[in-house]
Amino acid sequence: MTWRAPEITRTPEPYVGDERTMLEGWLDYHRQTLLLKCAGLTAEQLRTPSVEPSGLTLLGLVRHLAEVEAWWFRENFAGQQVDYPYFTPDNPDADHDVSTADAEADLATFHREVALARAATAGRSLDETFTEVGPKRRTFNLRWAYVHMIEEYARHNGHADLIRERIDGVTGE
Template sequence: MTWTAPTRERRETPAAAGERAMLQGWLDFHRDTLLAKCAGLTAEQLARPATPPSTLTLLGLVRHLAYVERCWFRQRFAGEDVEALYVTEDDADADLHALDPARAAADHAALRAEIAACDAVAAGRDLDETFTAPGGRTLNLRWVYVHLIEEYARHNGHADLLREALDGTIGT
């Protein structure tokens, strides 16, 4: 049986809320959007570049966002000693192009698991809590939320185009 990415409904964004709820709401909305763009596609479709000569794929975006979530929330902000997802010293972009459709279900599950782990790390932490990022910059948790919202929003634009090119679906 061929694996197909499950349906994902997008949560509503808060219309009027405090800063923390607003940041979490928009991040959740963009997370849901990426997963919704993948819904109903087979592993092979998710791994197929849809707009040559670009090699960008929806599966690559799923893997990339799992990597980015872990990197910023868990490794950098929380200082957890967890290895990077997908990338290696030899291939810093393996998250985007070292794809195996046979692993699509596992990669999809890894993003969902990473989202849960990152939410757990950030829960109850003050948005003003700081950490030192690579290059010596002092950043705070608020910055991580804003950066992840930007990262998802940018890549969701790519996902829109990829999905439309794959099967004509728009507006998911």
């Protein structure tokens, strides 16, 4: 039997709530939207590039966003030591190299990173600040990180929508 990305029932975005509820709700909505774009596809389809010359794939987006979750919420905000599954100093774009990737394992990594990101931010104030790791050393608050992640997912979900349409014609939502 051929493995396929699991189907997903997406939780609707929040319509009413306090700031934390809205930020977490919209971020979860976009996380689930990415998974919705992958649902039902085989590993081979998830590794299918969009259009030449781009090598962008749905699986590459899943891998990329798993690492972005770890970067902003765990390493930068929570100050945790993160062992990235794909990134290396010699190959910083390894998240997009899916030629030999294990799609099932990569989706599990995505789910794990989302859970770890939620744990890193649970009960923490949106006003809590942190200084970015690396040479820029910019200071942000947790609120900014949520807004940035919503933007990051929204942008990549647009890419995912086009890639999915190319694979099998599925569009929308």
